[in-house]
Structures are given as C-alpha cells and as structure tokens.
Amino acid sequence: MHAITRSGWIEVISGSMFSGKTEELLRRLRRSEIAGQSVAVYTPAIDDRYGEATIGSHAGRQWEATVVDNEGDGPLEILDDDPAEVVAIDEANFFSDALIEVCNALADRGSRVIVSGTDQTFRGDPFEPLPQLMATAEYVDKLQAICSVCGEPASRNQRLIEGEPAHVDDPTILVGAEESYEARCRDCHVLLTGDRPEGERPFESAEADSAND
Numbered sequence: 001m002h003a004i005t006r007s008g009w010i011e012v013i014s015g016s017m018f019s020g021k022t023e024e025l026l027r028r029l030r031r032s033e034i035a036g037q038s039v040a041v042y043t044p045a046i047d048d049r050y051g052e053a054t055i056g057s058h059a060g061r062q063w064e065a066t067v068v069d070n071e072g073d074g075p076l077e078i079l080d081d082d083p084a085e086v087v088a089i090d091e092a093n094f095f096s097d098a099l100i101e102v103c104n105a106l107a108d109r110g111s112r113v114i115v116s117g118t119d120q121t122f123r124g125d126p127f128e129p130l131p132q133l134m135a136t137a138e139y140v141d142k143l144q145a146i147c148s149v150c151g152e153p154a155s156r157n158q159r160l161i162e163g164e165p166a167h168v169d170d171p172t173i174l175v176g177a178e179e180s181y182e183a184r185c186r187d188c189h190v191l192l193t194g195d196r197p198e199g200e201r202p203f204e205s206a207e208a209d210s211a212n213d
C-alpha cells in the first residue's frame with residue numbers, strides 16, 4: 001500500500017493469448033514473495049487447463065491458486081475479504097463485470113491488485129471485464145505475442161476450430177490453448193466462426209486465403 005494514503009492500486013496485464021501475461025504475473029508474484037509480502041492468487045473454476053488449483057503459463061510455470069466459481073456475482077465475495085498485501089487474479093476474462101467492483105474495493109482497502117486476462121474475443125471485440133478494468137487501473141501493460149502467420153507482433157486471438165462452443169450460454173467462451181487458438185496480428189486475423197456483425201468484411205477462411213495465393 002502507499003505509505004501516506006494507505007490505499008492500494010490496480011495493475012492490469014492484458015493483451016493477446018500467448019503474449020506472456022501469466023509469465024509476467026508469475027514474475028511479479030515471485031518478486032512480492034522475495035519482498036516478504038503476503039500473496040493470494042485466484043483463478044476461475046472454468047479454466048482447468050493447468051490443474052484446478054494452479055495458474056500456469058503456456059511455457060509450463062505454475063503457482064498455487066484458490067479456485068473461484070466464475071458463474072454469477074456471489075462467489076466473488078471470497079475475494080472481498082482477502083487481507084493479503086498482493087491479490088492476483090488470472091484469466092480475468094472469464095469473470096463477470098462484478099470483478100471490477102471487487103478489485104476496486106480491494107485496492108481502496110490497501111491491497112496491490114494484479115489482474116491478468118485477454119482483452120479481445122476471438123472476433124476482435126472488447127472482452128469484458130478487461131477493458132473496464134484497464135480504464136479503472138493505475139497501471140496497464142498490454143503485451144503482444146508473435147503472429148503465428150507472419151511473425152509480426154500479434155494483438156489478436158485467432159480461434160482455429162469451428163463447432164460447438166464449450167459454454168452453451170455464451171458462444172464467446174471456449175477454454176483452450178494452441179489446439180484451439182493462435183496469436184495473430186491485425187492483418188492475419190480472420191473471422192472463422194461466430195456471427196459476423198453487419199458491415200464487417202465477409203467471412204473468409206485461412207484455407208481460402210492460401211488457395212488464392
């Protein structure tokens with residue numbers, strides 16, 4: 001917390017998938033532990049890619065975490081009471097907008113709150129609650145991966161597979177990693193699946209693109 005005002009702050013680590021958000025979160029957590037600060041880490045129940053009670057990076061590093069039910073607003077109350085000096089939330093894109101209020105309450109009470117999550121859906125639309133958290137935060141780092149097609153910096157999430165989404169209520173939600181997603185730049189990103197907003201460029205597939213080359 002700040003020495004004079006005794007208030008905390010919010011740090012957001014965002015950007016595309018594979019851009020190093022979780023690695024950066026783990027780096028900050030390691031440094032907090034070295035500084036002797038109390039650390040609490042939360043992860044949504046929907047994302048069990050790295051084993052339920054851990055957060056993990058695509059490169060294999062892990063940290064123990066408390067699993068929170070991401071459905072509805074009630075379960076987030078568990079975070080509200082956390083007295084830790086550093087409170088981290090990974091995969092924030094799976095939580096509802098209620099997370100914004102919870103993070104602000106923690107920061108008001110003096111915690112350093114570190115939130116990590118991707119800020120764009122596979123369609124390239126804002127992926128709440130990250131955009132609102134970025135607006136509320138004191139510090140924002142927006143990371144880029146390497147575009148899997150051209151090698152330029154990648155800000156977008158390319159969904160690779162079509163078919164039934166994992167989440168019946170929300171076609172945006174599909175837990176996955178390299179089997180279902182790629183990092184791509186603005187130019188190489190295409191809409192493979194999902195509804196196309198009116199006026200957007202026509203549906204095109206990567207296969208059709210390469211056939212035209």
Ligand SMILES: Nc1ncnc2c1ncn2[C@@H]1O[C@H](COP(=O)(O)OP(=O)(O)O)[C@@H](O)[C@H]1O
Pocket residue numbers: 016017018019020021022023024056057058059145146147148183
């Ligand atoms: N296209 C890519 N661009 C950059 N790193 C990648 C890419 N694909 C795989 N990686 C690996 O992913 C790691 C980052 O993983 P992670 O921190 O879990 O990212 P994020 O949390 O942003 O999805 C990189 O250090 C690298 O080893």
Ligand SMILES: Cc1cn([C@H]2C[C@H](O)[C@@H](COP(=O)(O)O)O2)c(=O)[nH]c1=O
Pocket residue numbers: 016017018021022047091093117118120121122123157172173174175176177181
């Ligand atoms: C773009 C997008 C992503 N997701 C899911 C896929 C992954 O499980 C996470 C992002 O993980 P990462 O740590 O940032 O690699 O979000 C989704 O459900 N819907 C989407 O549109």
Ligand SMILES: [Zn+2]
Pocket residue numbers: 147148149150151152184185186187188189
């Ligand atoms: Zn590209």
